[in-house]
Amino acid sequence: MSLRISRQHxxxxxxxxxxxxxxxxxxxxxSLIERLQLPAPAMATLAAALEHLAALDARAGLPLRSALVISQGASRLPRPGFFECAERLGRFSGPPDGMAAAAWHAxxxxxVFAFEFSEASS
Structure with a gap:
């Protein structure tokens, strides 16, 4: 995905x-789209930014901060694209739904909650 996000966003x-x-x-x-006031196509831009951040975190050996973003639905999990990205990064293996995905996500x-990210990891 190759959408661009402004420095401010x-x-x-x-x-x-x-x-x-x-x-x-x-x-x-x-809530993140609304908070950031992302312009259309907002979801595609957010997804691309979260995938980019996941790649940066993975490359640095850090927990994936993008895991903090979830769907509003009953699953309370990220969208399937998050798990597909995590799989491409070698962090997750399996279907993007179900018990294995929920356990890995948790x-x-x-x-992420336990890790102190520095300015250098931004």
């Missing part, structure tokens, strides 16, 4: 994820 995304990590809560895609969220 990127910094806003990093700040929102850091705040969520510190407060130990998850964000929905919709463990990754716990890793």
């Amino acid at each position: 990127w910094q806003g995304l990093l700040a929102a994820l850091d705040e969520a990590r510190r407060q130990r809560h998850l964000l929905t895609y919709r 463990a990754e969220v716990a890793r």
Whole structure:
């Protein structure tokens, strides 16, 4: 995915994820789009930015901050694209739904909550 995100929106995304990590809560895609006021195509832009961040985190050996963003639906999991991205990065293996995905996601969220990200990882 090759959509671009402005520096202001990127910094806003990093700040929102850091705040969520510190407060130990998850964000929905919709709330993040509204908070950042992303222009159309907002979901595609957010997804591309979250995948880029996941790649940066994986390359640095860090927990995936993008795990903090979930769907509003009953599953309370990220969209399937998150798990497909994590699989491409060698972090997850399996179907993007079901018990294995939920267990891996819960463990990754716990890793993010426990990790102190530095300015250098932004």
